[in-house]
Amino acid sequence: MTVGVHPLAGFDKLLHYKVPESLRAQVQVGSLVRIPIVNRFHLGIVAEFSEPKDFPVERCKPLAGLVYPFPALPPDLLRLAKWMSAYYAAPLDGIIETMLPAAVRKAASLKQEKLLVVARQATPEETAALAKRAPAQARVYEFLRAQPRPVLKSLALDRLGVSAAAIHGLVTRGLLREESRRVERVAYADDHAAGEHVAAQPHILNAEQQAAVDALAEALGRGGFGVQLLFGVTGSGKTEVYLRAIQEALAAGGGVAFLVPEVALTPQTVARLRSRLEAIAPGHKAVVWHSMLSEGERLDGWLALATGEARVVVGARSAVFAPVQDLRLIVVDEEHEPAYKQDETPRYHGRDVAIYRAKLCGALCLLGSATPSLETWANAGSGKYGLLTLSQRIDDRKLPYIDVVDMRVEAMRQRGAATLSRKLLDAMHARLAKKEQIILFINRRGYSSAMQCRKCGHVEECPHCSVSMTYHRSDETLRCHLCGHQRGAPARCPSCASPEIRWRGTGTQRVEEAVRRLVPKARIERIDTDTMQKKNRFREVLASFRAGRIDILVGTQMIAKGLDFPNVTLVGLVDADLSMHVPDFRANERTFQLLVQVAGRAGRGDRAGEVVVQTFTPEAGAIQFSRHADYVGFAQTELKVRRDFGYPPARHLLHHLFRGPNPEKLRFFAEQWKKRVEESLGEQVALMGPAAAPIEKIQDEYRWQLWYFCNAPVTKIVAEVARLRAAFEWPEDMIQVLDVDPVNLC
Numbered sequence: 001m002t003v004g005v006h007p008l009a010g011f012d013k014l015l016h017y018k019v020p021e022s023l024r025a026q027v028q029v030g031s032l033v034r035i036p037i038v039n040r041f042h043l044g045i046v047a048e049f050s051e052p053k054d055f056p057v058e059r060c061k062p063l064a065g066l067v068y069p070f071p072a073l074p075p076d077l078l079r080l081a082k083w084m085s086a087y088y089a090a091p092l093d094g095i096i097e098t099m100l101p102a103a104v105r106k107a108a109s110l111k112q113e114k115l116l117v118v119a120r121q122a123t124p125e126e127t128a129a130l131a132k133r134a135p136a137q138a139r140v141y142e143f144l145r146a147q148p149r150p151v152l153k154s155l156a157l158d159r160l161g162v163s164a165a166a167i168h169g170l171v172t173r174g175l176l177r178e179e180s181r182r183v184e185r186v187a188y189a190d191d192h193a194a195g196e197h198v199a200a201q202p203h204i205l206n207a208e209q210q211a212a213v214d215a216l217a218e219a220l221g222r223g224g225f226g227v228q229l230l231f232g233v234t235g236s237g238k239t240e241v242y243l244r245a246i247q248e249a250l251a252a253g254g255g256v257a258f259l260v261p262e263v264a265l266t267p268q269t270v271a272r273l274r275s276r277l278e279a280i281a282p283g284h285k286a287v288v289w290h291s292m293l294s295e296g297e298r299l300d301g302w303l304a305l306a307t308g309e310a311r312v313v314v315g316a317r318s319a320v321f322a323p324v325q326d327l328r329l330i331v332v333d334e335e336h337e338p339a340y341k342q343d344e345t346p347r348y349h350g351r352d353v354a355i356y357r358a359k360l361c362g363a364l365c366l367l368g369s370a371t372p373s374l375e376t377w378a379n380a381g382s383g384k385y386g387l388l389t390l391s392q393r394i395d396d397r398k399l400p401y402i403d404v405v406d407m408r409v410e411a412m413r414q415r416g417a418a419t420l421s422r423k424l425l426d427a428m429h430a431r432l433a434k435k436e437q438i439i440l441f442i443n444r445r446g447y448s449s450a451m452q453c454r455k456c457g458h459v460e461e462c463p464h465c466s467v468s469m470t471y472h473r474s475d476e477t478l479r480c481h482l483c484g485h486q487r488g489a490p491a492r493c494p495s496c497a498s499p500e501i502r503w504r505g506t507g508t509q510r511v512e513e514a515v516r517r518l519v520p521k522a523r524i525e526r527i528d529t530d531t532m533q534k535k536n537r538f539r540e541v542l543a544s545f546r547a548g549r550i551d552i553l554v555g556t557q558m559i560a561k562g563l564d565f566p567n568v569t570l571v572g573l574v575d576a577d578l579s580m581h582v583p584d585f586r587a588n589e590r591t592f593q594l595l596v597q598v599a600g601r602a603g604r605g606d607r608a609g610e611v612v613v614q615t616f617t618p619e620a621g622a623i624q625f626s627r628h629a630d631y632v633g634f635a636q637t638e639l640k641v642r643r644d645f646g647y648p649p650a651r652h653l654l655h656h657l658f659r660g661p662n663p664e665k666l667r668f669f670a671e672q673w674k675k676r677v678e679e680s681l682g683e684q685v686a687l688m689g690p691a692a693a694p695i696e697k698i699q700d701e702y703r704w705q706l707w708y709f710c711n712a713p714v715t716k717i718v719a720e721v722a723r724l725r726a727a728f729e730w731p732e733d734m735i736q737v738l739d740v741d742p743v744n745l746c
């Protein structure tokens with residue numbers, strides 16, 4: 001008997017192996033196996049039972065081992081991997097690697113899986129002596145004693161951060177024994193998300209929630225694939241609807257994946273979800289899945305799902321690959337979030353992959369948002385997706401009033417560019433007097449966006465990237481936000497030596513400074529990637545804001561997402577134009593989403609909220625529609641624009657980026673390539689470019705780009721482009737990256 005195996009790393013090819021007698025009963029499609037390639041062992045996934053076509057069966061080597069006694073990639077994931085490989089024109093081995101957490105692969109490739117077994121009870125004297133003289137040993141011993149089952153040595157080391165000497169010491173004392181034996185599951189008794197435990201009584205649903213839940217229960221009962229969009233204004237209680245749907249799916253014996261954007265996956269939200277889930281579906285443990293987990297935790301969660309011990313995963317983008325059994329329901333919260341798109345190979349979109357996985361499993365995919373992506377909205381409009389609407393906030397709380405301040409008028413009034421308008425300042429004073437809290441958003445860190453000479457107009461740019469340097473006042477530097485290059489801020493113009501330098505644009509630091517100057521009594525904190533370098537600092541600041549020890553929080557949109565502060569009654573958006581005037585056809589959509597999300601942060605408690613938006617272009621559609629949170633009106637207008645220009649969702653779009661040290665060469669080859677594509681695909685695709693990318697140079701590497709607007713099915717175009725690309729003679733020093741359905745265009 002032979003099997004075809006996909007090796008995990010570096011070989012995009014199916015290889016054949018014999019299945020030894022001892023493994024026959026266990027090897028299945030999807031099994032993770034050890035395979036010999038030349039003189040080394042690698043990992044691979046069994047893809048099929050078949051015989052080699054170009055190779056005599058007798059010459060196949062035998063499999064070297066089976067890692068887990070169950071399929072590491074269940075059939076639906078294996079099929080999903082193949083689909084992704086074709087859809088995103090990405091190598092299959094890389095996709096399989098993305099699907100299997102590093103911890104799973106690492107534990108599997110250990111040559112000898114040593115297990116640590118507690119050999120005997122320590123006497124009280126021994127315990128005391130250990131605690132005093134060998135604290136590391138004491139820690140290891142205590143940890144292992146608390147585990148219900150033996151633990152992998154490598155994982156214990158990783159988890160406890162002790163050296164192998166500590167374990168050796170315990171073995172010498174006769175307290176521990178090392179054994180070589182296959183683990184079935186590594187369990188950790190101390191649970192990871194020991195967050196706050198919110199008392200979690202299920203709410204009584206309002207009529208709209210009930211109608212949505214009924215429709216979902218009906219769809220789940222019917223079974224089979226479907227997509228539903230839960231379109232609910234901020235604060236309308238979407239989470240409650242998700243939880244009820246999850247309850248239904250679990251009660252029917254199915255598994256569930258719940259995806260949220262990574263930034264929203266705070267310990268607080270996870271703890272809240274877990275306790276709600278436990279209240280609603282007793283006995284179900286939710287596995288948490290995100291990038292901050294230790295390898296031990298990750299492996300533990302993966303095993304719990306793969307063995308069917310746990311049936312729910314809550315996680316960020318990559319949780320769409322969790323080996324949930326009998327998947328019935330995938331929830332994608334905030335489905336419009338760009339964070340669902342991975343910006344390295346494989347460049348997949350978590351939401352789209354979720355939909356396809358649901359299709360493969362015959363499951364229901366539930367997308368939720370207050371501001372759905374236009375792609376999703378168009379699909380709901382055409383009837384491809386079901387539409388469930390929550391139009392009211394819970395308890396009919398009012399959506400906050402949005403006040404738009406025209407900064408052109410303000411500049412005249414204040415005689416010069418102002419950071420904070422009179423209106424915003426007055427509102428801040430009024431709220432502070434009532435002991436209410438304020439959040440100010442500004443979507444740029446640093447002090448100002450650019451240094452410009454008043455005399456000659458010179459703007460200082462990064463020498464390695466074609467972007468202006470950002471001024472950071474705290475340490476008097478100019479920094480490049482792309483490559484990190486920095487230099488001292490000059491006192492005179494580097495071009496004409498004039499001392500008349502001014503700072504254009506506003507960043508978080510400048511806002512913080514203005515607030516400190518204008519509202520000196522307030523307690524202020526700033527949150528952006530600069531202040532949050534230290535781990536846990538983000539959490540600390542949010543905790544003290546929640547506890548009321550901070551009056552005003554200034555930050556980038558890092559704080560706009562998923563946070564719920566009942567005492568925040570005023571939100572200011574200092575410069576709404578920052579997200580609008582960028583070369584991206586989704587700029588309006590992003591701005592509208594940002595405005596609505598930001599506004600949703602105000603007045604979540606029982607007090608009415610207020611939002612002040614500062615802009616130089618108050619007439620812009622994204623701003624006008626957001627004043628009344630009129631998503632439907634906005635989407636209608638914007639979809640028309642997209643249709644007129646043939647942008648997504650009217651057509652699929654591909655982005656092809658060419659990178660290299662020599663711009664002329666990039667251009668030449670990009671043009672040759674374009675000709676090749678045109679000859680082969682003709683009218684099926686409309687090409688735009690090649691042209692220099694919006695940021696033409698990053699870290700001394702030039703960037704050119706080509707756009708493809710698909711007039712034929714995207715799968716067909718991608719397949720053809722992938723075929724042509726493999727045959728094209730690319731120069732050695734030119735890197736090219738194809739992005740299907742690109743999301744971040746700048």
Ligand code: ADP
Binds near residue numbers: 209232234235236238
């Ligand atoms: P959304 O995700 O739609 O913005 P949430 O799910 O966060 O809204 O709900 C907003 C608030 O309303 C939460 O504090 C939630 O606990 C509460 N809530 C949800 N449904 C109900 C209900 N039926 N009755 C009372 N409170 C509810």
Ligand code: ZN
Binds near residue numbers: 453458
């Ligand atoms: Zn100058």
Ligand code: ZN
Binds near residue numbers: 480699
């Ligand atoms: Zn740079």
